[in-house]
Amino acid sequence: MTRSVIVLGAGMVGVSCALALQKRGLKVTLVDRREPGRETSYGNAGVISRSSIMPLNNPGLWKNLPKYLGNRHAAVRYRLGHLLANPGWILGFLSEAKPDRLAPRVAALESLIAPSLPLHKRLMTEAGIAWRLRDTGFLELWRSEEGRAAAEARRTFLEDHGVRVEALDRQALSALEPSLNPIFSAALLHKDSASVDWPGAVVEAYAALFAARGGTVLRHEVTGLSKQGEGWRVTTKSAQYDADLAVVALGPWSADLLRPLGLKVPLNVERGYHRHYQPAQGRFLNRPIYDVEASYMLAPMERGLRLTSGVELAHRDAPDDHAQIEQVLPRAREAFPLTEPAEDTTWRGSRPTLPDSLPMIGEAPRNPGLWLAFGNQHIGFSTGPVTGEILAALVCGEPAPADPAPFAPGRYLS
Ligand SMILES: Cc1cc2nc3c(=O)[nH]c(=O)nc-3n(C[C@H](O)[C@H](O)[C@H](O)COP(=O)(O)OP(=O)(O)OC[C@H]3O[C@@H](n4cnc5c(N)ncnc54)[C@H](O)[C@@H]3O)c2cc1C
Structure with a gap:
């Protein structure tokens, strides 16, 4: 049976997760209260950086x-x-x-940064x-x-x-x-x-590619997230959506929806x-x-x-x-x-x-089927696509393109 997944947040990270999950055959719905790419992923400097491997807190x-x-x-x-x-x-x-915390974090950032430009080049070509x-x-x-x-x-x-x-x-x-x-x-x-030359337009084009490949894009303010049987229920102001899996990719808003579930993320x-x-x-x-x-x-x-x-x-x-x-x-x-x-x-x-300047990519502890992808600090425009690839590989039990251990939610959530 095809698994269904609802991705919350259509910034660079959420759209990239949606594309990577769709590529692996899942039935994906992407939800945002705005058009794709209108928040943090809109206003950045648009650099797809290979050099940002030194965390600010070095x-x-x-x-x-x-x-x-x-x-x-x-x-x-x-x-x-x-x-x-x-x-x-x-x-x-x-x-x-x-x-003593520097080398492992530099290595983790490097593992995200190194594949980022090639992944963007591929997506940009596919999105025209x-x-x-x-x-x-x-x-x-x-x-x-x-x-x-x-x-x-x-x-x-x-x-x-x-x-x-x-x-x-x-x-x-x-x-x-x-x-x-x-x-x-x-x-x-x-x-x-x-x-x-316009970061928001890049996210918009990636979201259009996702839709052209059969993905569903919804415009709703998400107000709640809860376990529903074996799956997850997303509540919006006007409707409810159920899916086997949920991905929280709400960038700077990610902690808000997780708090009521008892997941206190230090974001x-x-x-x-x-x-x-x-x-x-x-x-x-x-x-x-x-x-x-x-x-x-x-x-x-x-x-x-x-x-x-x-x-x-x-x-x-x-x-x-x-x-x-x-x-x-x-x-x-x-x-x-x-x-x-x-x-x-x-x-x-x-x-x-997050305090260690590394994103959270993986399944939430104690909450099977709830996946997290946020915390990409100064490099989320660059590293959105690789974040999506790592997350989708983990969801599907495939080898990830980078060691996911440094990004495991369990480092802050028990
Ligand atoms: C000034 C500046 C310069 C930067 N320069 C660069 C750069 O050159 N290169 C680089 O790689 N990175 C850069 N960054 C960082 C980068 O922009 C971010 O890391 C990245 O955009 C984060 O993407 P995101 O998808 O996680 O979050 P966002 O793009 O913020 O996406 C989150 C989405 O969630 C949606 N949302 C939130 N709450 C709800 C809700 N309740 N219901 C429905 N939808 C909701 C929002 O509408 C939004 O679309 C810069 C950032 C800033 C601020």
């Missing part, structure tokens, strides 16, 4: 912590009340920054949107003299992990990106990474903002740039240059605070001639993050 965090405590740094801001209300998460996050992919890498840039040493250390670290990066001098950087102002002393070209969010700006006449970027010391990314998109901000540790639903994005705008203008905003609004999103 041992180097301790050196930077004093800089962040003043709460004025563009890289990290926090709301004290939010941290005090979530001591378990923040202590867990900091305790993972121990040297290969033209949205720019196979031009991305640039990491440093301004100061100390930055040169940081760039060198980063190059060594990445090359030791088999990632192709090229150190560029000023001349080579200017040949590659002629519109950048000559303010950078060091640059690394991440050759194994790529980017897209927090690292919020971030974006705004689009028009470039000055005749100026352009061929690839996203990350200005490391100024803590912003600037990514060429279909509708202008997308300026993205660093991390804000605040409640997922707390009102906006545009201090970080306003702080980086003049720094971005030092690097590149941005003119008018392309729109009036500032977008906000929430990177879903």
Whole structure:
């Protein structure tokens, strides 16, 4: 008998899970309260990164912590009340920054990151949107003299992990990106990474591929999840849906539906903002740039240059605070001639993050048939497809494309 599965959440992770389960012959329904790809998977920088294998909470965090405590740094801001209300998460996050926890987490992230670009390339071809992919890498840039040493250390670290990066001098950087102002002393070209020109449209196209292959896409606000006989019942405001299996892929909202089941997931969010700006006449970027010391990314998109901000540790639903994005705008203008905003609004999103910076991929303990796929932090746009492949392989009892042990829900749920 064909097993039925209902996937909750149509961000990059949920849509990828739906496609991977469908490919294995399951009858899949995908539910979201919005159109696919309209939340976190919409507003990111669109980098499909091969280099993001160093978790943010690495041992180097301790050196930077004093800089962040003043709460004025563009890289990290926090709301004290939010941290005090979530001591378990923040202590867990900091305790993972121990040297002996680094190598296993780097290895786990690498196992997710390495297959990500090839999987996206395949899906983009199948979805007819290969033209949205720019196979031009991305640039990491440093301004100061100390930055040169940081760039060198980063190059060594990445090359030791088999990632192709090229150190560029000023001349080579200017040949590659002629519109950048000559303010950078060091640059690394991440050759194994790529980017897209509108992340939301990529998720939308993957969801359309899922539907074209016979998948069902429903638009509902999910209000409840419960065991129903041998299967699972999803309750929405207007209907109920029963399936043999359920997958929770609700990104930053994932913990909400699990709590009533007694599953207390230590999921927090690292919020971030974006705004689009028009470039000055005749100026352009061929690839996203990350200005490391100024803590912003600037990514060429279909509708202008997308300026993205660093991390804000605040409640997922707390009102906006545009201090970080306003702080980086003049720094971005030092690097590149941005003119008018392309729109009036500032977008906000929430990177879903567990204390060890690894996603949760697998079956929930004590809840057979309930599967979890969330917590992809800063790299969920890249790693959505591989998350889907791992989850679907586990559901079907096949070998997974990466060792699932580091992502097992049992590390936080008993
Ligand atoms: C500023 C910024 C820049 C980033 N840059 C990059 C990058 O360059 N590269 C990269 O790989 N990653 C990047 N990321 C991270 C990446 O965007 C996320 O990790 C990823 O989008 C998470 O995807 P998701 O599917 O888990 O969550 P989401 O995309 O948020 O999907 C969750 C879905 O659940 C739905 N939902 C929630 N609650 C309910 C409910 N009750 N009923 C029905 N539906 C519900 C939502 O509508 C949403 O569609 C960035 C993130 C930010 C914020």
